[in-house]
Each structure stands twice: as structure tokens, then as C-alpha cells.
Amino acid sequence: MRCSGGREMNRREVLGEGWKWLRLAVAAALLYPLLRFLGFKVPRKPRRVEVHKSLKVTGFIIEHEFIIFDGAKGPWAVSRKCTHLGCRLNYREKEHILLCPCHQSRFSPQGRRLAGPAQRNLPTFPVAALHEGEDKGYVVTL
């Protein structure tokens, strides 16, 4: 067997080289499950939040964590946590935008990023009527 310099390797060098590769393979085999364990995330359980308000008056309901909007396809909820650094968004009714008070990122009521330093859209959450066919409240699944 030849080494990288073109000279013949003796038996001791070949075994030493093989031993080095075997140690690397064992280290990788031991580290792989450990790294998988450290990177494992337990999926969060969905949380149901009941809102006992009507959308009929204003067309939207502002809660601490989200805003519910009413549309032609039914209600939807959008997060109030800015995707830039997490400030709580305010809804500007006249402009129909969600505005971040910290660095002025703007989002549409559907959660789409319009401007500002935030790079991602806002998460949206499913909304269901509290009592089927009535406008007495909603259940938002976060």
C-alpha cells in the first residue's frame, strides 16, 4: 500500500491508519444518537381558547394572543406576536393592517408580511363557532 507521498507504507503504518478510521467511525456511531436526542423537540399540545364575543359589531375581536377576523369564507385568527422580535401587534382598523409598535413591521389581516424588518408571515390559527350556526363565541386552536 502506498501513502499520500508515494512511498510504500509498512504493516504498522497500515494498521495505525486503519485504527484511526475505526476510532472515528465508533465516535460517530456513539455521537449520532446523542445528537439526535439533544435535538429532539416534543411537539406542543394544541391549546383551545374560548372567546365569548361576537364578530358582528366590528368584524374583528382582539385578544391577548391573537385577533379573530371575519371574512366571506368564515372567521380566522392571526397571531399578535411579531415574527421579528416578538412584540405585540396592534390592529389599525382604518388601514386594515397589523402594525408592530417596536420596529414598524406591517402585516395584512391574513398574516402576510407587508413591510418592515420582520421576514416571516404571522401564524394563523383555526377558528370554529362555539355553538354551531350562532355568533355567540368562538374556539381558537393555538
Ligand code: FES
Ligand atoms: S419586533 Fe416587530 S418589527 Fe421588530
